[in-house]
Structure formats: C-alpha cells, structure tokens
Amino acid sequence: MNSKCLVIMLMATLAGSICKAQTGTGEIKEDFRSSSLNQPGQEYPQVNSQGYARFRIKATKSDSIRVTLGLGGRGGTKLVKGTDGYFSGTTEGSMDEGFHYYHLIVDGGIFNDPGTLNYYGSTRWESGIEIPAHDQDFYALKDVPHGNVQQILFPSKSTNTQRRAFVYTPPGYDKERSKKYPVLYLQHGWGEDETAWSNQGHANLIMDNLIAEGKIKPFIIVMTYGMTNDIKMKPGGLRDFKIDAFEAVLTDELVPYVDANFRTVADRAHRAMAGLSMGGMETHLITLAKPDEFAYYGLLSGGIYTPAELKDKPKAKLIFISCGSKENPAGVNNAAAALKEAGYNAVSFISENTAHEFLTWRRSLKELAPLLFKD
Amino acid sequence: MNSKCLVIMLMATLAGSICKAQTGTGEIKEDFRSSSLNQPGQEYPQVNSQGYARFRIKATKSDSIRVTLGLGGRGGTKLVKGTDGYFSGTTEGSMDEGFHYYHLIVDGGIFNDPGTLNYYGSTRWESGIEIPAHDQDFYALKDVPHGNVQQILFPSKSTNTQRRAFVYTPPGYDKERSKKYPVLYLQHGWGEDETAWSNQGHANLIMDNLIAEGKIKPFIIVMTYGMTNDIKMKPGGLRDFKIDAFEAVLTDELVPYVDANFRTVADRAHRAMAGLSMGGMETHLITLAKPDEFAYYGLLSGGIYTPAELKDKPKAKLIFISCGSKENPAGVNNAAAALKEAGYNAVSFISENTAHEFLTWRRSLKELAPLLFKD
Numbered sequence: 132m133n134s135k136c137l138v139i140m141l142m143a144t145l146a147g148s149i150c151k152a153q154t155g156t157g158e159i160k161e162d163f164r165s166s167s168l169n170q171p172g173q174e175y176p177q178v179n180s181q182g183y184a185r186f187r188i189k190a191t192k193s194d195s196i197r198v199t200l201g202l203g204g205r206g207g208t209k210l211v212k213g214t215d216g217y218f219s220g221t222t223e224g225s226m227d228e229g230f231h232y233y234h235l236i237v238d239g240g241i242f243n244d245p246g247t248l249n250y251y252g253s254t255r256w257e258s259g260i261e262i263p264a265h266d267q268d269f270y271a272l273k274d275v276p277h278g279n280v281q282q283i284l285f286p287s288k289s290t291n292t293q294r295r296a297f298v299y300t301p302p303g304y305d306k307e308r309s310k311k312y313p314v315l316y317l318q319h320g321w322g323e324d325e326t327a328w329s330n331q332g333h334a335n336l337i338m339d340n341l342i343a344e345g346k347i348k349p350f351i352i353v354m355t356y357g358m359t360n361d362i363k364m365k366p367g368g369l370r371d372f373k374i375d376a377f378e379a380v381l382t383d384e385l386v387p388y389v390d391a392n393f394r395t396v397a398d399r400a401h402r403a404m405a406g407l408s409m410g411g412m413e414t415h416l417i418t419l420a421k422p423d424e425f426a427y428y429g430l431l432s433g434g435i436y437t438p439a440e441l442k443d444k445p446k447a448k449l450i451f452i453s454c455g456s457k458e459n460p461a462g463v464n465n466a467a468a469a470l471k472e473a474g475y476n477a478v479s480f481i482s483e484n485t486a487h488e489f490l491t492w493r494r495s496l497k498e499l500a501p502l503l504f505k506d
Numbered sequence: 507m508n509s510k511c512l513v514i515m516l517m518a519t520l521a522g523s524i525c526k527a528q529t530g531t532g533e534i535k536e537d538f539r540s541s542s543l544n545q546p547g548q549e550y551p552q553v554n555s556q557g558y559a560r561f562r563i564k565a566t567k568s569d570s571i572r573v574t575l576g577l578g579g580r581g582g583t584k585l586v587k588g589t590d591g592y593f594s595g596t597t598e599g600s601m602d603e604g605f606h607y608y609h610l611i612v613d614g615g616i617f618n619d620p621g622t623l624n625y626y627g628s629t630r631w632e633s634g635i636e637i638p639a640h641d642q643d644f645y646a647l648k649d650v651p652h653g654n655v656q657q658i659l660f661p662s663k664s665t666n667t668q669r670r671a672f673v674y675t676p677p678g679y680d681k682e683r684s685k686k687y688p689v690l691y692l693q694h695g696w697g698e699d700e701t702a703w704s705n706q707g708h709a710n711l712i713m714d715n716l717i718a719e720g721k722i723k724p725f726i727i728v729m730t731y732g733m734t735n736d737i738k739m740k741p742g743g744l745r746d747f748k749i750d751a752f753e754a755v756l757t758d759e760l761v762p763y764v765d766a767n768f769r770t771v772a773d774r775a776h777r778a779m780a781g782l783s784m785g786g787m788e789t790h791l792i793t794l795a796k797p798d799e800f801a802y803y804g805l806l807s808g809g810i811y812t813p814a815e816l817k818d819k820p821k822a823k824l825i826f827i828s829c830g831s832k833e834n835p836a837g838v839n840n841a842a843a844a845l846k847e848a849g850y851n852a853v854s855f856i857s858e859n860t861a862h863e864f865l866t867w868r869r870s871l872k873e874l875a876p877l878l879f880k881d
Contacts, residue, residue, distance in 0.1 A: 170630055190615030192569060216614060235617075239591060240565030242610075242617040249624055249631060255545055256624060272668050277659035279673075282704075284652035293647050298654075305767050308683050329657075392680050 159183055159221065166247065168230075168259045173246040175219075182225030182262045184208075186244065191216030193238050200226065200233040200260070207233075227457075228264035229490025230331050232257040250331045253322040259331060268340075270333040270493050275343035276302035280329050285388040289379040290359065296385060297325055298393065299335050301342055301349035311394045313350040313401035313504040316381065316425070317496075318357045318410025320433075325356045331489050337496050347501045353389055355381070357406070357413050372409075374416040382421050403503050405429025405451065407492045419444070427451075427503050431495040432458055432487050435466035438473035449502055450477040453495040455485035478502060534558055534596065541622065543605075543634045548621040550594075557600035557637045559583075561619065566591030568613050575601065575608040575635070582608075602832075603639035604865025605706050607632040625706045628697040634706060643715075645708040645868050650718035651677035655704050660763040664754040665734065671760060672700055673768065674710050676717055676724035686769045688725040688776035688879040691756065691800070692871075693732045693785025695808075700731045706864050712871050722876045728764055730756070732781070732788050747784075749791040757796050778878050780804025780826065782867045794819070802826075802878050806870040807833055807862050810841035813848035824877055825852040828870040830860035853877060 163177035163185050175187040186198050188210060196218040201208035210218035232252040235242050243249055249256040278301040287294045301312070317334065319327035328334040334352055341347045359376040390397040404425040406414040411433010418428045422444040428436070429451040436450055450470055454463045460481040467479035480498045482491040538552035538560050550562040561573050563585065571593040576583035585593035607627040610617050618624055624631040653676040662669045676687070692709065694702035703709040709727055716722045734751040765772040779800040781789040786808010793803045797819040803811070804826040811825055825845055829838045835856040845852035855873045857866040 172629065188615060190613050193613035193615060194567060237612055237615065237617065238565050238568035240563060240568060240612065241620055242612065243620070245616055245618070245630065254547065255620065272659070274661060274668060277668065279656040279658050281654040281656040282710075283654050284647070286649060293649060293652065305769075335657075394680075 166260045167263070168248050168261045169246050170248055175246045176244060176260050178226075178260065178262055182228065183222050184226055184260055184262070185219070185221040186210060186246075187217055187219040188235065188237075188244065188246075189217050190237060193218065195236075195238060197236040198222075198233060198244075199236070200231055207236075226260075226262045227485055227488065227490070228262050229485060229488055229493070231260050231262070231488065233260065234258055251322075251324045251326055252320075252331075255322075264490055266494075269497050270336050270340070272336055273340060273343070275339055277339050278302050278304065278335055278342075278349075280335050283388075283392070285385055287380055287384045289376070289384065294355065294380065294385075295325060296353055296355035296389075297329055298354075298389065299329070299338060299352040300393070301338060301351070303349070304351075304394075308394075311396045313403070314389060314393075314395050315350055315352045315403040315405060315427075315500075315503060316386070317352050317354050318404075318406030318413050319354070320406075320408030320410055321358070324358070325354050328352070328354045332493055332496070334496060337493060338500065341497065341500055348504060350500075350504055351389075351393060351395060353385065355385055357410055372412070374413060374420065377413060378417050378420060381417065382424050386424070399423055399426045399445070400448070401426075401504060403427030403429065403449075405431060405496075405499060406433055407431040407495075408433050408487065418447070429453075429495075429499050431492050431499075435462065436470060436477075437466070438470060438475065441470075441473075441475065446475070448476060448505075450475055451480070451495075451499045451502060452477065453480040453482065453491070453498065455482045455487060455491035457484070457486035458491070541635045542638070543623050543636045544621050545623055550621045551619060551635050553601075553635065553637055557603065558597050559601055559635055559637070560594070560596040561585055562592055562594040563610065563612075563619065563621075564592050565612060568593065570611075570613060572611040573597075573608060573619075574611070575606055582611075601635075601637045602860055602863065602865070603637050604860060604863055604868070606635050606637070606863065608635065609633055626697075626699045626701055627695075627706075630697075639865055641869075644872050645711050645715070647711055648715060648718070650714055652714050653677050653679065653710055653717075653724075655710050658763075658767070660760055662755055662759045664751070664759065669730065669755065669760075670700060671728055671730035671764075672704055673729075673764070674704070674713060674727040675768070676713060676726070678724070679726075679769075683769075686771045688778070689764060689768075689770050690725055690727045690778040690780060690802075690875075690878060691761070692727050692729050693779075693781030693788050694729070695781075695783030695785055696733070699733075700729050703727070703729045707868055707871070709871060712868060713875065716872065716875055723879060725875075725879055726764075726768060726770060728760065730760055732785055747787070749788060749795065752788060753792050753795060756792065757799050761799070774798055774801045774820070775823070776801075776879060778802030778804065778824075780806060780871075780874060781808055782806040782870075783808050783862065793822070804828075804870070804874050806867050806874075810837065811845060811852075812841070813845060813850065816845075816848075816850065821850070823851060823880075825850055826855070826870075826874045826877060827852065828855040828857065828866070828873065830857045830862060830866035832859070832861035833866070 163179045166176050177185045196210040198208040201222045208220050210220035212218050244258040247258040250259040281298045284293045402425050404414045411430035426448045432454045452463050463479050467477040470477035482494045485491040538554045541551050552560045571585040573583040576597045583595050585595035587593050619633040622633045625634040656673045659668045777800050779789045786805035801823045807829045827838050838854050842852040842854035857869045860866040
C-alpha cells in the first residue's frame with residue numbers, strides 16, 4: 132500500500148467514526164451515572180450499563196440542540212426541550228466502549244457540552260465522554276507508584292519556535308540517578324496534539340500499571356505535536372502531507388534534546404517510534420527514511436509495512452501493527468503474516484469491538500509496551 | 507483582620523471582577539488581531555491596540571448571544587446577528603491588560619466561545635482572552651533554557667485518592683544531578699485548580715526568564731489543588747471554609763512526597779508558601795498553624811498578616827503581600843508598614859491598573875521570586 136492509499140483509508144475511517152452506536156434493542160436500563168470525564172460537580176452527560184449515553188443541557192431560549200454522537204449516518208442525537216428549559220435525550224443505541232469525542236449543534240452553532248472536560252481532536256477542543264470498558268482496569272488510576280508526565284519546551288531551529296512535548300518518566304526515574312532508559316516516541320492522530328496520549332490515551336497510567344505488575348521494563352515515552360505542516364485546518368490537507376518538516380523536528384531537534392536532557396540510552400537499539408492513525412503514517416515514513424534512528428516500529432490503526440519497502444534497510448527488532456476489529460483486521464493480520472513470512476519479527480493485534488477510536492489505541496499500547504526493548 | 511472578614515472581602519472582589527472594562531472614549535482603532543489564546547486557526551475573538559475585544563460566533567438559528575465581558579454591571583457585551591448567521595460585537599470599552607475568563611450566554615444556556623482555549627476558573631473550564639500587556643515580555647515564551655512542568659500523582663491517605671500536582675523544575679535540574687533546590691508551594695484561587703499557575707499564570711515562563719536574566723537563584727515550584735473540602739460548587743461555600751483537609755494533604759502528604767522524590771533542601775528555611783486570593787487565605791491559615799513548615803509567606807490578593815497573629819511564632823524570613831491597584835492597595839501597604847514597624851521583613855507590591863485577575867498575580871510572582879531563599 133502506498134501513502135496516497137493509506138491517507139485515503141485513514142480519512143475514510145476518521146469520517147466514518149464520528150457518530151458511532153449500535154442499533155438499539157430492547158429496554159433501556161435506568162442505571163445511568165455521570166460520565167467519568169465530566170467537569171467537577173456536573174451530573175450530565177451520563178452513561179448506563181448498556182453503553183447508552185444521556186445528555187442534558189440548559190438553554191431556555193434555544194430552539195434546537197443536537198449531539199454529534201448516536202447512530203452513524205443519522206446525524207447524532209436530537210435533544211428534546213422540556214418545560215424547565217433543559218434539553219435532554221439519550222442515544223438511540225449503545226455506544227462502543229471507550230472514549231468518544233463529540234460536540235453540540237446549538238441553533239446552528241458548534242459548541243461544547245458544558246458538562247464535560249475537553250480533549251483536543253478534529254483540530255479543536257472537543258467534548259469527551261467515556262463508556263466504561265469491561266477491561267478498563269489496565270488504564271485505571273491505582274494506588275501504585277506513578278511516573279510523571281513532564282511538559283518540556285525544546286528549541287526548534289527548523290520551525291523557529293520553542294516547541295512543546297510531553298515526556299513520561301517512569302516511577303523511580305528521579306531516585307535511580309545513574310540508570311539510563313530506552314525511549315518510545317509516540318505520536319497522536321490527525322487533528323489531535325501532544326496532549327492526546329496522556330489525556331484521552333492514559334499512556335502514563337497504562338505504563339504505571341504495567342510496571343507495577345512487573346510486565347515491562349521501565350522506559351521513557353516522548354509525545355510531541357506531529358502536524359508541523361499546514362494540514363491542521365482540513366482533513367483534505369492530508370492528501371498533500373509531506374513528512375519533511377516533522378521529520379526534521381523529530382529526528383534533528385527533539386531526539387537530540389531528549390538525549391541531552393534525560394537519562395536515555397541514546398542509540399537505535401533503545402529507541403522506538405509508534406503512532407496512531409496519522410501518527411502511524413508518520414512512523415511509517417520516518418522509520419523508512421531514517422532506518423538508523425529507530426529499532427522498534429508501531430503502527431496503531433495507521434497502515435502497514437510491506438517486506439518490499441523494508442528490503443535492504445537495517446532490520447527492525449519489532450514491527451507491531453494493530454487496529455480495531457471494526458477497522459481492517461484482515462489487512463493488519465495479513466500484513467503481519469507477510470512480514471513474518473519474509474523473516475521479520477512482526478506482531479499484529481486486533482482490539483475487539485472497537486473502531487478508529489482511543490480504546491483501540493490504549494489497548495494497542497498495552498500490547499506493544501511489553502514487546503519493546505527486550506534485549 | 508479575621509478569616510471571616512477576609513472571606514467576605516475575597517468574595518466581594520471576585521464578584522466585582524467578572525465583567526471589567528473602562529468606559530469607552532473616542533474612536534475604536536481598526537487594528538484588531540486574533541487573541542493569543544485562540545484555538546489553532548481561529549480568527550476570533552480579536553483584540554485591538556486599545557484593549558477592546560471583538561467577538562464573532564456562528565449560530566445561524568440562534569436568537570441571542572451575550573458575552574460575559576464588557577462594562578461592569580451592564581451584563582457584558584450583547585452580540586448582534588448578521589445576515590450571514592454570525593453574531594458579532596465589540597466591548598463598549600477597553601479591557602484591563604492581561605488575562606480574562608469569560609463565557610457565552612447562547613439562548614439562555616452557558617457555553618464557551620468555540621474560538622478560544624479553555625482555562626479552569628469559577629469551577630468550570632471557561633473561555634480565556636488575553637489583552638496584551640505593555641510589560642508582557644516578562645512572561646513571554648523566549649529562546650532561553652526552559653524548565654519543565656511535571657504532572658505528578660501522589661498518594662493521599664487522608665482523602666483516599668491519588669492526587670495530582672504540577673512541579674516546575676528549573677532548567678538544568680536533570681543535568682546537575684547532585685544539586686538540591688528550595689521549594690515554593692504556590693496555590694491557585696477559588697474555583698481554579700492546579701493547572702492555573704502554569705496555564706493562565708505562565709509561572710514556568712516567568713521563572714525561565716528570571717533565571718535566564720540571572721535575577722533569581724533557581725528553585726522548584728509545586729502547585730496542587732487546594733479546594734479539598736466541599737466548597738467547589740458555590741462561592742458561598744467559602745464562608746464555611748475549614749483549612750484542616752487541605753492542610754493535611756499539603757503538609758502531611760505532598761511536602762514529604764516532594765522531598766522524597768525531588769532533590770529539595772528539605773527544611774523550613776528552604777520552603778515557601780504563597781497563594782492568590784483563596785490560595786492566599788490558605789497560605790495565611792497554614793503558615794500560622796504550621797509555623798515550623800515554611801519560612802517565606804506570600805499573599806497575592808489574598809489578605810494580610812497582622813503583627814498580633816505572628817507574635818510568639820518562629821519568625822518568617824519574608825512576608826510578601828500584594829494586590830492590584832484596583833483592589834485594596836492602601837490595605838496592603840498599611841499592613842506591610844505595620845509589620846515592618848513590628849520588626850518583620852515585610853514587602854508590599856501593588857500591580858498598576860489591574861484588578862483581581864491574573865496579570866496582578868503574574869507580576870506578583872515576578873516580584874516575589876527574587877526575594878525568596880536569599881540566604
């Protein structure tokens with residue numbers, strides 16, 4: 132698959148995943164509770180044990196409010212105005228488990244739900260809601276030693292700015308002052324930014340929990356903004372995506388800065404790159420263009436590698452390819468099989484009952500992390 | 507002044523500072539530019555060189571949109587609907603320099619301006635706008651060495667949670683591995699949270715710039731959530747404010763955690779506490795209740811100390827009291843004079859032409875920092 136095809140596939144998947152819910156069957160259980168992503172003290176939105184979401188918005192003089200979550204293709208959930216001036220409504224069906232972005236259309240204008248926290252996606256801060264997943268324990272905040280997420284500002288000559296990145300350092304990093312750590316560079320998707328993996332992805336909690344259970348050797352994660360060329364305003368911009376600008380920031384500026392300012396093992400064998408969706412596309416392009424930079428590759432709902440394009444390059448220690456079962460699982464599994472057949476250490480992972488959304492990527496990180504830096 | 511009086515004073519000031527603008531005189535200059543706090547790619551809101559703010563919101567089918575910024579007491583700025591379905595309007599007068607929280611009233615409902623970034627204040631994520639200040643250079647993002655802002659999660663037995671704090675470590679902290687640093691514990695105001703001082707306060711940039719200019723010796727800043735009892739939903743809750751819960755989190759849990767996990771000089775002489783508004787009230791109560799814990803005290807628009815209440819306690823190395831010139835400058839200056847008269851090292855600072863808002867506190871931090879940990 133060439134990058135043009137990949138771009139079109141990613142864009143189609145993104146577009147298709149904006150409104151997502153199962154067809155409703157049977158009775159709605161009245162065990163609704165506030166979503167875990169609500170702002171302090173806010174009762175709504177709520178979620179029930181079947182994964183239905185319920186919304187309630189005050190707008191006494193408004194004529195219409197619609198929520199962009201609900202049944203795909205039917206324009207989301209239309210709220211109904213009550214005599215008390217509150218609009219309310221419930222999704223027609225149960226939602227996929229995990230995190231969903233959404234917003235409101237209030238009398239023709241786009242606004243966020245004042246009840247929820249905001250998450251950067253679709254190049255804007257969107258409302259977020261969490262449908263509790265049956266396996267949510269692996270990204271839960273627990274009473275275990277916690278690593279830190281540091282905001283760093285690094286100088287970037289190529290863009291003439293001070294750029295922001297977030298760096299996860301594992302528990303004990305500040306105490307074990309002579310120890311050096313491998314590093315995973317982990318990219319967000321189109322329309323998101325460097326906050327995504329720790330905010331909606333819970334990458335830090337996934338790591339804390341894996342480390343507490345002794346399932347991985349601690350490593351550092353670095354997350355920065357990947358939309359360095361002018362693609363941020365419209366998805367169509369991805370068609371003209373060029374990797375050069377971001378590649379320069381990442382490999383010429385950020386990697387050296389991290390190696391100089393954190394206790395890293397600063398070589399290829401201890402450096403990984405992975406990304407979700409567009410971040411997978413970036414990982415694919417950069418690992419092929421700079422094969423001496425990273426030894427572990429991860430594409431999370433972000434395309435595949437073919438044996439042909441890897442030929443004659445320094446061999447990756449691991450090629451991890453994943454997606455949700457509602458995306459293109461056959462494509463991912465077939466790609467991994469072809470790579471294995473050609474002698475590569477390829478691993479595929481399919482997240483059950485999820486689409487192009489963050490639960491797919493949380494689970495992917497959980498599967499990827501134990502495979503990294505094994506020797 | 508006892509705490510009841512202080513609480514009422516703080517609440518009155520908070521209420522009065524919600525809508526703030528000078529009376530308009532003369533012509534409005536048409537040199538409007540996007541506010542520096544806009545979301546990526548968003549043109550509005552805009553600000554002109556006189557400090558007027560202009561808003562533009564799409565809501566084709568809405569009847570009325572009002573912005574809670576404008577002339578105090580007149581209910582903010584009413585936007586007018588154009589034939590293109592966009593509402594627009596300009597504040598009646600110029601706004602105070604610096605950062606302002608606001609939100610929209612859209613057809614009777616409270617929503618944020620989709621054009622701006624959000625900042626936690628008034629117990630909700632609010633829209634933010636920045637009127638460029640004539641002295642904004644001291645908190646600008648410059649090409650100087652930058653410290654990091656780390657999110658830490660620390661165990662809290664008294665509240666049975668893993669609590670969040672942000673820790674500013676100065677440039678060089680990770681390189682100079684044997685150096686130990688003093689610590690300032692810095693608190694937000696009512697309705698804000700632990701994100702306030704680095705997001706809207708730019709505490710990290712103020713420190714980076716002071717350090718780059720050689721004006722201060724580097725120290726660590728720790729910022730955590732101070733509304734630990736149930737006061738978060740309504741300002742009236744402050745009347746029943748009890749410090750015990752937060753005092754336990756801060757002095758029994760957070761200070762020991764920071765001393766164990768960061769390279770601090772872990773004694774009273776190298777520990778300061780300061781806070782803005784309600785955070786000043788907390789500083790006042792905790793430094794009096796635990797006089798062996800902190801040696802430097804800072805109240806930023808957050809009340810005063812009297813010689814009587816400090817009598818017979820270990821002497822503070824510094825008492826810093828500040829406010830905006832539109833608050834109670836005489837009260838602050840008189841309090842400092844009385845403390846000096848009684849033999850205390852007291853310093854007052856008045857921020858010119860600002861009220862109970864963040865420019866007052868950015869400037870206060872800039873003045874306070876060089877006075878800390880001098881011996």
